[in-house]
Structure formats: C-alpha cells, structure tokens
Amino acid sequence: MANNNFKNYLSGVIKRREFAVFIVMVVIILAVGLRNPTFLTGENWNDLLIYSSILIIVSIGQMMTITTGGIDLSIGSVLALSGMSVGIIMREYPSLHPLILILISVLIGLGCGTVNGLIISKGNVHPLITTLATLTIYRGLVVEVSQNKWIIYMDFTEKVKAIARGNIFGINNIIFIAIVVALVFYYFLGYVRKGREIYAIGGNPEAAKFVGIKQGNVQLLVYMLSGALSGLAGILWISRVALVQSTSGLGYEMMAVAACVVGGVSIYGGVGTVVGLILGSLVLGIIINALELIGIADFWKMSVQGLVILLAVIFDTVLSHRVLEQLRRQRRVFNVKK
C-alpha cells in the first residue's frame, strides 16, 4: 500500500512542469560541463549561485505580480534606486552597520512598490502601464539622486563588500538570504490565506470577488512585496559587483520574467510555484554563466534572455496541449465507467 502511494507520488511529480525544468537544468549542466570543465568548479558554482540568488529574490516578487494577472516592469529601476541611495549613504556615513543599510534598501524598495500598488489598486491603472511609467520615473530619480556620478569600488566600505563575500553558517550571505526568502514565500504562497488569495485573483477575478476577496488589497500587497524584494536585491547587487551606475539593473525585470516563465509561471495568471521559480532562475543563471565562460559579450546576454523566454513559452504551449489531451482522455474514462 505504502509502495503504491510512493509510486503515485512519484508519477505525480514527474508529470509536473517543474520536473521538466529540472531535467533541462541537469542536461544543460552536463552539456556545458563536458565542454568546459571550469564550469564545474566550486568557485564558478559559487559565483553562479550568488548571481542566481539575487535573481530568485526579485523573481519571487515578479511571480506574485504575474500570478495576480499583472506584471512589475519597474523592478530593475527600483533595484537601482535603492542600490544607488544606499550607496550614497554608505559613502557619506561609512560607519553605518550594513544591516541598517540593508533595512534602508528594503524600505526604499517598499516605498517604490507601494506607489505602484496604490496607483494600480486605487487608481485602477493597468499594471503594465503603471510599472512601465514608474520604470522610467524611478530610473530618472536614480540619475537625479546620483548627480549622474557612479559609486565605484573605492567608495565601498569593507563592511558592505563583506555582504557579498561573507558567510553565515558556511554558506555565502547572499545565497543564505535567498534561501530564507524562498522558504518564507514558499510558506506564504502555499499556506497563508493571503497567498491563496493571490492565486484566486489571478485565476478568476470574478469568482474571487464573489467570495469576498478584495482585489485591490491583494494587488497592493503584491506590488509592495515586489518592491521590497527589489529593494533587498538592490543592496545585494551592488555589494556583489561593488559598483553602482545609473544603468545598474537595466532590463532586470525581463530577466525576472524569463525566470518565471521558464519556471512554469503562467503569463495569464493563477499558476506558478516557488520551486519552479527557483529552478527557472538557476537555469537562467547557468546559461548566463556558461555564456560568460565561452566568452560571449555582455549584450548578447539580453538576446539569450529573450530566446529563453520564447523557447520556454513554446515548450509550455506544446506541453499544455499534450497534458490537456491526456486529461481529456482520463475524463472520458471516468464518464464511461458506470
């Protein structure tokens, strides 16, 4: 009996979208590893994981907005704004404890996200339009705040650089933070009522309204969280590269969308898991890393990102047709049974 249950569980796992991503990831790792063994070294993997960690953090925010049927295009700008602001504060007050800086970064992101959320929920402006607008507004603020000057390596205090280099419990700080964030949101989306409401609003807004779920409140929450996560990513990002430019994080929101799409989040809303997201981010991180090892120029990375989104969506469409056929067949079996 127990054996049967395990087999059922296993077959359930295999049928899932996330499993497919996992397989893809393994295949890519093997392929790249064979071609370039440097890929498999611990040092390389550390870099890769740190990069992916930051992506995971913002992608979780993006996933929530997409799941409610919206999108957050301002992620890159919020990241830059919080990163730049904190960078300046660090330069002016080098003695500030990094944890305070992290807090400030998150708060700035939260503020930006709240503005987004209010415009979308109270102003009833479509998320696409709203975040498209704030994308440029926040980016403009970055330039204003920095007087178009960069914050360079020399400006960075040891303590802040240590954020990206230090370890907690033997794991790199950034990776650790990503793990914590992932766990928190895994729980939130799966086990907390508000998390369930997020899926409901995206799946069928009318039905959600019928049972009393307030779309405005859920939307506000989701964009606030996305902003806060982007803020968190801001300081982690600048610590990692030890550089803040007015163009930092440009286009990063699309990278987050790519991670979501690869990870099985439906663009139409209502579907998506944290596990899938993590796998999606890892796949993208691996691809970027592999491209760097092969020596491809930076700007090709953006094309790859677009290509990956396209391939993932095509794969999804093909897959969903097959799954639907299978389900239809199963349904037939059930109705024929008398």
Add this chain to the structure above:
Amino acid sequence: MVTWFLSYGLFNKLFCNVGGNRVEKLLRLENITKRFTGTLALHNVDFDLNEGEVHAIIGENGAGKSTLIKIITGYHQPNTGKIFVEDKEVIFNDTRSSYKCGIAAIYQEASLFQDLTIAENIYMGHQEVNPVTKSIRWRKIYNDASALIKSLDVDLNPRALVKSLGFAEKQLVEIIKALSMNAKILIMDEPTSALTSEEVDYLFSITKKLREQGTGIIFISHKIDEVMEIADRVTVLRDGKIIGTDKKENLNRDRLISMMVGRNLDNFFPRTRTKAGKTLLEVKNLFRAGEFKDISFSLKEGEIVGLAGLVGAGRTELGRTIFGVNKPEGGQIFVDGKQVNIDNPKIALALGIAYLSESRGEYGLILQMDITKNITLPILDKVTHFGCLNKTKERKIAEEYYNILDIRSYGLDQMVGSLSGGNQQKVSIAKWLAANARILILDEPTRGVDVGTKEAVHNLMNNLTKEGIAILMISSELPEIIGMSDRILVMNTGILTKELDRSEASQEGILKAAIITK
C-alpha cells in the same frame, strides 16, 4: 500515418458533388473506430444521413458523440473506417476540407468574435472581394447579412457587436453563418441548451425549413422530448457503440432512455415535497432600472421555487441582485424576517445566500485550481488560524462534500478545469454547501448535462430541501420547472406575471405567462 501521407496528396484536390445528381446517402460512415491512447472512443460505428432528413444522435456524456462529430468535421481522423459524402469516399485532414464538402457545425458554446459585428462574423473567412482590388465588399456583406437575418424573421442588427448579444442570439448568428456557407450537411451540437421553449420552437421551424430544402441535419441533444419532436430518425450512442437507429415512429421516450443509459429511468423528476418551514427570504417590490421591477415573493425552508421565463426576462439579474453582485435601486430584502442590505456577495454569503451561475467557469470556479481549493474558497475564514491555512482541515471539508456530491475525478487534487461539465457543476454546488448556504439560487442547474447527472442533481436538490435548505431554481426547461418546483413564479420582461402552486401548473399556462405582454 501512412494513410495521412497518401491521402494528403491524393485528396488535396478534393471535389465534392455540389447539387445536381440524386445521391443515395448524403453522408455515410462505415465501420469507424477512433482510439485515443488508452481509450477506444468509437467502436465500429456505422452511421448515415439522407438528404432532407433530421437524424438525431443521443447519448450520455462520454458516449462518443463529440468524437463522432469531430470525425465528420475533420477535426480528428478515424483509425479505421471510411467516410462517404454524397456517395464519394473522402478523407478529411482538417476541418477546412469538410467545409469544402458542405459540412458545417454549430456547437453549444458559440465560437464567435465578440468584438466584431454580426455581419463580420457571418462572413468571416468567406467575404466577397472585389476581383480587381481584392478589397472586401462591405456594403454587400451588410446587405446579404440583413437579407439572411430577415429571411429568418429575427430582429438583429447586422452592425451590432456580438458581445452585446445574449446566448440565444449568438446561437442564431452561428446558424446564419452556416446558412451563408450553403452547408448541405448541418451538424447541431446541443443547440438548444441556452434557449427557452419559444426560441427552441423557432429553431425547429428553421430546421424544418432547411430540411425541406434538402439539407441533412445531424441533431445532437440530451433532450429526448426535443429529439422526438424534430427528428426523423434517432440513433443512440453508448460507450462509443451504436446501440440502435430507428425511425421516430417506431420509438418512444422510455425506450430511448433505457437505450441511452442501459437502465430504466422512470422517475425523471423525482421531486419529493418537503413540508415547508419558516420564511427564510422575502423580497418586496425589488427594482432595478432596465432589469426588473416590482418583484415580490417569499421563499421558505425546504421549498423549491421555480422561476420560469424567457431568456432576458430578468431572472438572472434578479438572482445576482439578491446575491449582492448588483445593488437594488428600490424595494427591500428580508432574511429571517429582518431587513438587510446586501451590498456584496460576502454579505450575502454571511446571510446564507449563495448563487450558482449559468456558466460555471465565469463566476463560479477557478479553473486553474484544484477541487479542494475551489470548495474551500468561500470559507477560507474557517480553515485559517492566525492567517495560516490548515491544510488538513481543508482537505477534510473538501473530502466530505466531494463524497456527498459523488464528484468523479482522479482525486481531490485534480484541476477543476479538466473536469467534465457535470462534475464542475457539482464542485460549484459543493462550494456553496460547504459555506453553509441555506438559500440557494440555482441558475439553470442542469443546462447541458446528461440524463444521469440531471437525475443526480435533482436528487441532490431533494435531499438539500429535506435538510431545510430553500432553493430558488431558475430554469428555462418547462418539464423541469413543473417537475421539480413546489411553487412556480413566472417572469416576463422584468415583472412577475404569474405565481402558482405546482398542482395548478401546466406547460401552456406557464408559457403563456412568460411570453404574453399586456
């Protein structure tokens, strides 16, 4: 595979005999088998259609009717067997080829372009163009559309956008579309689901006209009475096999039913009357501009009140208002004797009022979520402690209602979107039951479901009323209204024209109250 390859080359230049010589059979299917991995959907099916005949196919959900239709229209290709159109063997690789042979199909859910006009929809894909400039002859299209509409005696504006039409009107547009393509073989798949009796009669008169012109019509329906009225021959399909085909004269309702289900269903509408209790809901002079006015009635514990009327009479609007989706502009609502203001569905639910809408996907269910999550959606309060969901409790509640309603699926985790229509209906009901609704407003609860599920839903309604639940049943099916209601209300263009006890009711009387306007 090989057949496909060969046939694509050979039959690409397919030509069909259009008019002219007399043919033996308009359509003939010989020994058709269709297999999907793991299931045999059709076994050795033989079927034929004469010119100028209405040949009905009946069968339960899952019997294979849709598959058969998809094979005739070319959507699927059979594993074995042959298809003959006007006595010539054909192989359809896609639906386009079947169009070219004069086969058109109308389905339960109209597949129209909501944001385009009626005329644009009718002529989509075969618009007339100016041979030189290749631009569409819009004036001709609108004129032709008007002519077709007029020939059927309907009041539709060809320039109206399809999204502004009701169910019945959209269905009409589909039919006109088929007419515009000069179909010789017309397939109607459950065309009357969203129509009321008057509209059905009207549809039948068109069908008869088409039959006189020599068109062959394949009519698929669950509704035996309609089939007996309109069909010349009837074929019964069960579990992918043809159980029998016969002329209408040789058949009767009971025999058909037993052929369909393999058992005798003698209690079609098993309404067992419960002693009515106290008044749960009372409505006085309810009014909403343009929808309904002066509506007053009461609903008692254990009662089923049937709300009859034509599509567009305002019944759904009334239901939605009582449920709090819309606010009344005049009048009062009383629950348990106390006046209440139902500003939104959440308040309605707290008062014990639930509404099951006509189309399950739109208002009722979240198709991407599984059964459990859908059932517990209205009662998240009950399964939440300190903001966190108690999954065990959730599952337990869902399981309870899953069993009560005998929902068929491969588990509680199945996505609702992949369930059959009847089972989706059950999940919808389970949802409201779990929320302890005492007043259920069911809007067309057995629309588009097969005989077996219909009986199950009616039995369920009986059981619910035994527990003291009051049901307001909005239905356009007169036999259901008469068979299942304790009291009947008839609405006509927004006002209540008749209220009577079931014992005094007759189909004619109700219909009269539903269509005659002073």
